[in-house]
């Protein structure tokens with residue numbers, strides 16, 4: 001995909017810790033059917049071989065739905081499976097290095113919890129920012145909360161899209177109204193759903209309406 005066509009409206013980040021491979025792939029496919037615009041494969045404590053193997057399988061699905069696939073943390077895995085891009089955080093390789101390795105055509109996403117980090121990531125070549133955790137989350141073991149006011153400040157400080165992440169679901173996402181983000185990223189709200197397609201549809205409808213206000 002062309003980097004300028006990046007659509008972060010509803011960004012699914014995966015968690016395989018409570019899924020079999022089959023249910024993980026089924027959930028990703030249902031989420032694609034429900035309208036997610038971007039998928040991130042996020043595998044923790046996995047060796048490169050296992051990560052890559054899963055990336056190929058997930059990409060086979062996301063490709064069918066024309067949904068770009070982002071790989072969390074690992075530039076090598078992203079390049080090896082020809083993913084659309086990579087997402088890096090404070091403990092991963094720096095944004096500028098990720099950009100250099102990924103090349104000019106791939107997407108580089110970065111985590112930013114402060115305006116300073118956001119500006120730095122933008123200047124280093126990030127295409128979008130993940131900002132959070134907005135609410136406490138059980139998905140990421142150690143995470144610092146980010147205020148919605150900080151998300152708003154970040155959106156005003158940089159010209160690249162920012163997505164809110166962390167503990168967000170259809171019942172509490174209204175807090176994002178007026179913050180100026182370009183989308184919302186969720187793990188549990190889709191990965192733990194009984195009907196991931198339905199949840200994705202509902203989240204998509206709500207985030208589009210909320211951002212239009």
Ligand SMILES: Cc1ncc(COP(=O)(O)OP(=O)(O)O)c(N)n1
Nearest residue numbers: 072087088089090111130131165185
């Ligand atoms: C869209 C998005 N935003 C933030 C994160 C968090 O990344 P990071 O801080 O590197 O933490 P891990 O996800 O790697 O545990 C993300 N993955 N995606």
Ligand SMILES: Cc1ncsc1CCOP(=O)(O)O
Nearest residue numbers: 133137139166167186187188
């Ligand atoms: C990866 C990540 N980064 C900040 S919060 C988070 C996890 C969000 O997961 P959930 O949507 O289940 O709270």
Ligand SMILES: [Mg+2]
Nearest residue numbers: 073088089092
């Ligand atoms: Mg990371």
